[in-house]
Amino acid sequence: MDKLVIEGGIPLSGTIRIHGAKNAALPILAASLLAEGVHSLHNVPKLLDIETMLAIMERLGCKAGHEGDTVTVDTSSACSSHVPEDLMKQMRSSIFLMGPLLARFGEVTIYQPGGCAIGERKIDLHLRGLQSLGAEIEEASGKISCRADRLKGCDIHLDYPSVGATENIMMAAATAEGTTTISGAAREPEIQDLQNFLNHMGASIIGAGTDTITIQGVQKLKSCSYEVIPDRIVAGTVMIAAAATRGDVTLTHVNAGHLNSLIHVLKRAGVQITVCNDIISISCMGRPRSVERIVTSPYPSFPTDLQSQIMVLLALADGFSVIKETVFEGRFKHVEEMVRMGADISTDLNRAFIRGVKRLYGATVEATDLRAGAALVIAGLAAQGTTIVEQAHHIDRGYDGIELLFQKLGARISRKTPVPGPIDLAN
Numbered sequence: 263m264d265k266l267v268i269e270g271g272i273p274l275s276g277t278i279r280i281h282g283a284k285n286a287a288l289p290i291l292a293a294s295l296l297a298e299g300v301h302s303l304h305n306v307p308k309l310l311d312i313e314t315m316l317a318i319m320e321r322l323g324c325k326a327g328h329e330g331d332t333v334t335v336d337t338s339s340a341c342s343s344h345v346p347e348d349l350m351k352q353m354r355s356s357i358f359l360m361g362p363l364l365a366r367f368g369e370v371t372i373y374q375p376g377g378c379a380i381g382e383r384k385i386d387l388h389l390r391g392l393q394s395l396g397a398e399i400e401e402a403s404g405k406i407s408c409r410a411d412r413l414k415g416c417d418i419h420l421d422y423p424s425v426g427a428t429e430n431i432m433m434a435a436a437t438a439e440g441t442t443t444i445s446g447a448a449r450e451p452e453i454q455d456l457q458n459f460l461n462h463m464g465a466s467i468i469g470a471g472t473d474t475i476t477i478q479g480v481q482k483l484k485s486c487s488y489e490v491i492p493d494r495i496v497a498g499t500v501m502i503a504a505a506a507t508r509g510d511v512t513l514t515h516v517n518a519g520h521l522n523s524l525i526h527v528l529k530r531a532g533v534q535i536t537v538c539n540d541i542i543s544i545s546c547m548g549r550p551r552s553v554e555r556i557v558t559s560p561y562p563s564f565p566t567d568l569q570s571q572i573m574v575l576l577a578l579a580d581g582f583s584v585i586k587e588t589v590f591e592g593r594f595k596h597v598e599e600m601v602r603m604g605a606d607i608s609t610d611l612n613r614a615f616i617r618g619v620k621r622l623y624g625a626t627v628e629a630t631d632l633r634a635g636a637a638l639v640i641a642g643l644a645a646q647g648t649t650i651v652e653q654a655h656h657i658d659r660g661y662d663g664i665e666l667l668f669q670k671l672g673a674r675i676s677r678k679t680p681v682p683g684p685i686d687l688a689n
Contacts, residue, residue, distance in 0.1 A: 264654040266665055268642035269674035270624055274509035276671045278500060280516045281307040281662050282331065283493035285355075286452040289429045290459045290490060291315050292358035294335050295324070295366055296436060297463050299485025303333045306490055307662040310655065314353045321346050322363075337485070343367040347405075350375055353659075357385055357426055360408065361434035364397060369409045387420055387427035394418045395434055395442065415440030415479050423448040423473070423560045429456050436465040438479040447475045450561040451520045455491045462486045492540075494520040495567045496661060499636050501544050502571045503668070505533045506578060506644040510545040511671055518542055523564045527553055527572060531579060552581025552618055558589050570596050570637035577605040578644060579618035587612045596634035599627035603641055603649070624649040629656045639664060643673055 282305035292315070294301040306312060308328060316326040316333070323341035327334050343363040350356040350373045363370035375385070389399055389406070395418075397410040415438045420427060428448040433456075435442035447453070449471055457470035463486050466478040497516045504511035505528060518525065518537040525535055531550040536543040553576060558566040566589035576583040577600060587593045594609050601607060603625045606617040624647030629635025635657035642649030651657075654677065657664050665675045 263652065264677055264679050266639060266642070266651040266654050266657075267676050267678055268624070268639065268649045268651070270642050270645040270647060270649055272507065272643070272672055272674060274504045274507045274511050274643065274668065274671040274673060277512040277514060278667060278670055279514050280492045280497045280500070281305070282490040283452060283455070284309055284311060284660050285425075285450075285493075285495070286455040287312060287490045288315055288355040289358045289433070289452070289456050290488065291319065291333070291335065292362050293433050293456060293460055293463070294485070295319070295322075295337050295340060295359070295362040296433060297483035297485050298338045298340075300334060300336045300338075301485045302487040303335070304487070304489040305331050305492070306333045307331065307493070309660060309662055310658045311353050311355060311660070314349055315355065318345060318349045318356060318359065321349065340366070343369050344371045345373070347373040357388060358430060358433070360388060360392065361430040361432070364392060364408050364410060365413060365434050365437050368411060369407070371405065371407045373406065374404045385426075387422065387424045388430045391418050391420070391427055391431040392434055395431070395438055413438035415442040415477070417443045417445070420444065420446035422446075425450050425453065428453055428475070432456060432460065432467060432475065432477060435477040435479060436460050436467065437481065437483060438477075440479055442477040442479070444475045444477075445473065447473050448560060449473060451491060451494065451517070459486075459488050462488055492516050495565065497521060497542070498524045498565070498568045499571050499640070499661070500667070501528065501542065502568070502575050503640045503643055504544045504671075505531070505546040505550060506575045506640050508546050508548070509671070511543070513542045513544070514540065516540055516542055523562060524568055524572070527556060527564065531575060549620070550575055550579040552576060552579040552583040552616075555584045555586070557586045560589070566590055566593060567633050569593055570633045571640055573597075573607070573614060573616060574600070574637050574640045574644065576616045577607060577618060577641075578620075578622065581618055583616045583618070585614045585616065587614070593633075595630040596637045599634075599638055600641055602627060603645055605641075621646055623647055626650040626652065629653045632656050632660045636661065636664070639668070639675070643668065643675070
């Protein structure tokens with residue numbers, strides 16, 4: 263497995279363009295199956311999860327290509343609604359295919375999805391939403407089969423604002439008979455982007471960004487061209503890294519409105535931030551201040567996907583901070599690795615207690631999931647000495663060449679790929 267080697271202690275400096283949002287591109291790719299034809303999607307990053315989704319779509323009969331930041335998908339030849347188990351286990355976002363495949367073919371077969379091991383991530387809200395629209399669901403030995411002669415609009419209430427369930431229901435309801443209303447819907451920017459894409463295809467959806475979304479079903483959708491929003495989690499990761507290394511960085515092609523909760527926390531920590539249109543400038547010339555309490559929660563509150571990263575900054579801050587994680591119970595796996603780098607952090611159930619230290623020290627650490635890996639990269643950039651982050655493939659699921667991104671800002675970071683050993687022909 264690849265590993266990242268980091269020579270830390272260098273303040274980040276320069277200008278960086280933020281690539282498209284993985285969490286917007288994946289459901290949009292799935293939604294393209296709702297309409298036969300050629301879709302051109304722009305600002306799509308080259309990530310492991312994106313390539314997995316394209317591989318699944320090709321196995322379903324589509325034709326797909328990824329050149330630069332443009333993905334072209336021809337869904338005309340899609341002929342299967344059976345999502346392959348081997349690929350589905352690689353990525354949780356494969357669950358997004360349920361809604362559009364059910365709507366197009368009247369049936370879909372999936373398996374329990376894979377992804378990062380960050381805690382329990384049930385799909386019951388997805389299944390209940392599709393059942394409300396008229397789907398019959400059978401589950402056996404990890405295999406889930408859904409069938410519906412005709413989906414019909416209805417009122418659906420989500421007990422929890424699940425992003426994935428909200429998006430799956432939106433896609434399934436786009437061509438359902440009648441009107442569907444989702445109350446208790448998730449409000450993330452990626453849901454707004456999916457609404458915009460579906461409406462470009464001819465759907466009639468309003469309300470994304472609020473807790474109530476209304477979908478008026480239409481008979482048919484058409485293929486289209488669309489540009490994906492910038493990745494707010496990548497942008498946030500760079501901002502935190504700039505602050506942790508006491509650097510001076512400018513981000514372009516970014517939506518500051520999607521980052522309000524992070525900007526608020528960084529300013530409380532004494533970080534200087536300037537926003538102008540789609541440009542954010544960030545600098546931190548001295549030691550950051552502690553932040554008394556941060557609580558992760560669904561958007562627009564502080565995102566769980568930036569919890570690991572902000573902990574690195576607080577580990578270097580002057581004072582004592584507390585983070586409460588309310589979304590995923592397995593989101594503290596990076597703490598033990600950070601302690602090995604000299605951080606003073608303890609945990610109790612879903613809370614982390616952070617007493618800031620003046621410096622971290624390089625060590626060999628392991629990325630256990632996507633965001634934990636990004637946090638360890640930030641820790642390595644800020645630490646004295648050499649840090650080796652193993653299992654870098656986790657990070658590749660959400661960052662388009664994280665080492666190249668930080669190299670552009672002056673970081674001394676490189677990727678090492680193991681060379682296969684000789685084959686023992688005797689065995």
